[in-house]
Amino acid sequence: MSTADTAVKSGVVFGGTRFDGVLFDCDGVLVDSERITSRVWAGLLTGIGLPTTTEQSLATYLGNSMARCLEIVTEQLGRTPPDTLLPQFYADVKVALETEVTPVDGIVEVLDALDAAGVGYGVASNGEHEKMRTTLGATGLLARFEGRRFSAVDVARPKPAPDLFLHAAQMLGFDPRRTLVVEDSPLGVQGAFTAGMTVIGYAELVSPERLVAAGAAHTVRDMRELMAFVG
Helix, strand or coil: CCHHHHHCCCCEEECCEEECEEEECCECCCECCHHHHHHHHHHHHHHCCCCCCHHHHHHHHCCCCHHHHHHHHHHHHCCCCCCCHHHHHHHHHHHHHHHHCCECCCHHHHHHHHHHHCCEEEEEECCCHHHHHHHHHHCCCHHHHCCCEEEHHHCCCCCCCCHHHHHHHHHHCCCHHHEEEEECCHHHHHHHHHCCCEEEEECCCCCHHHHHHHCCCEEECCHHHHHHHEC
């Protein structure tokens, strides 16, 4: 039996296309971290004179790189935030994530199904490598992404630019046109769509309508719904 014959026996199929592999965002897709990080960030912003709730933090900063988050804070404050803001955030959020973060409900079953089908996958996150090591490590997912973790710091431009997705696909040997992406933020969806990839939006924190407007071909509210495309 040829390799091509073997390939059609299992894999990921969506919309009539068989995909080379899957790229996952990290925060909010692999690990249930968005509310934790948003709570910590909101508290620190409030402390420097920019009153912010967790809900406002989610609405404003979800999916952005930290560089972009600082730009937004500077715009809203009307001045540069203290140099201590980021170091304090990293220290506080590391403690919170190590003690509170859990895997997104259903993601372990999805990864198990991809492994069983022989489908490659990786993670492409605007978060830094250290943050991914913390969250994936605390949830027991780190080993599953060894050598397959890609951060916005690896490329010139973060999401919503396509750079990170194209870099991850190249490193993993995926054709962008046959790469399926799972994202939970409009910025991430936009970046993957611009990269020529097919996006499924995980509508847990953001409405399906916003994810579709950003370019998602389909949305799910339960991560286990993805298993319908693996076989």
